[in-house]
Amino acid sequence: MSQPLTVILHILDKEYRIACPPEERNNLEQAARHLDNKMREIRNSGKVIGVDRIAVMAALNISHEMLTGSHRQDVALNDQQRQINELVAQLDQVLARHQN
Template identity: 40%
Template sequence: MKQIEVQILQQSYLLTCPEGHESRLLDAVERVDTAMTRIRDGGKVRARERIAVLAALNLAFEIADREAADLAAGAAASRATPAVGAKTHEQESLLPDGDNQRLQTLVERLDQALGDDGRLL
């Protein structure tokens, strides 16, 4: 594990991340800092805790929108492709770590709800 000191909303944090994932962590820090700065500079909210909660909600909403768009695009692609083959490494890398399992669980739940006549895949 590696420790990296970062600045978020002009406050220092010492964060730990696995070796080789430093750039992903720094990208995440930049996103959080940008989201929090935008809220603070909007002038309506000054409390750091409230800014953090609003930024987290905004980022979660963006992720949910992206996931919904990815699911819709995946469903459209599977309808256009007659046979479903194994996923390529390139396709899997479009989703963040852990999301492939969540997506698979969601598809299985949808398949159960739709029954044999309406299987997604």
């Protein structure tokens, strides 16, 4: 495993120095940009005041996006598995008819 490096991130006009493995740098920077964008959207809406509250609302929004995306993925996977099971059953029926 490689030595961690220090990455400088800017989130809502503040600088953060974060240690991370070099191979994770791009993911960390992308996550920081996403968080910064969410926090700016919330701040610019004018409905939430205070950096702490903005951060919590951004975290809730991102968590919700992740969970609903995961749920949609689960539903799609379940649907695909059902379709596969139906195809296997049909194949079994066809093969059973040809064996007799």
